[in-house]
Amino acid sequence: MSNEVEVMDVVAAQNHHAARSVMVMEQWGNGETYNEERWIERGRQAVRQTMEGMFELGRALIILKEHTEHGRFMEIVKSQFGIGHAETARLMSATQRFATPQMQKAAPKLMDLGKSKLLELLVEEDVTLVGLAEGEEVNGMTLDDVDRMTVRELRVALRESRETAEAKDKVIADKNKKVDELAEKLAKKQTGAKEPKAEDVGSDLLMMLSSLEVSIRSQVSRLKELFDQLNAHREAHGINHTAKMVGTLNQIILDCETLRENYALPTEAPTDDVPEWLADAGNTED
Helix, strand or coil: CHHHHHHHHHHHHHHHHHHHHHHHHHHHCCCCCCCHHHHHHHHHHHHHHHHHHHHHHHHHHHHHHHHCCHHHHHHHHHHHHCCCHHHHHHHHHHHHHCCCHHHHHHHHHHHCCCHHHHHHHCCCCHHHHHHHHCCCCECCECHHHHHHCCHHHHHHHHHHHHHHHHHHHHHHHHHHHHHHHHHHHHHHHHHCCCCCCHHHHHHHHHHHHHHHHHHHHHHHHHHHHHHHHHHHHHHHHCCCCHHHHHHHHHHHHHHHHHHHHHCCCCCCCCCCCCCHHHHHHHHCCC
């Protein structure tokens, strides 16, 4: 008996859903039968038409701005189009960005994302947007990832990516500044009338070496980001970048091995970390 009740409930639910579908399609779908793929495509067409309208408005704004006085231009924009300074600037910028052949090629896929997401993405460089449209992973995101995100999530992701890049650049800049300061300090000591202490000179040199090491390792770590993008490009387009990637690593390794050979350095660091010059200084008789 319970099975019959369950079947009846299922049938009732299906009938209700079908009736609801007919009502919705009569009201909004011109009485057509529902088909998911068809309506997804119509939605995408509507998005593209909206984007095309955005660029048409951008072209109108550019032309009007070139032919009217500054005050008059904004009067027209506000009274006729109902938009402010910020939106006007973004629309004109987007239109100008997509006027290049490179960006026009990428436009169809990027336009499918919608106006709001596209305007958010304009903070990125053209080469980044083209790579995104071609299936590459950019800043840890693919075009599908962006499509699934909300506008707010995309804005946050782009901001975090910029902040990470800026933080890395700041670390490198700070280390380079420190190296320059230490070099200047060492130069002053070397040119001064008083002979600097051996331990002071050695300490400064080691600090410079440590700072330079951090800077170099930070640059090497950025190779991973670029290698990830090259692998994504290979998977998307079948273009193999292995030779260049291996050649880059081999050259870096060769440069390091050349340094080791030039200075007869062992492969393992000595266990006694007291520099020879410092030990000698301690053993010198007065």
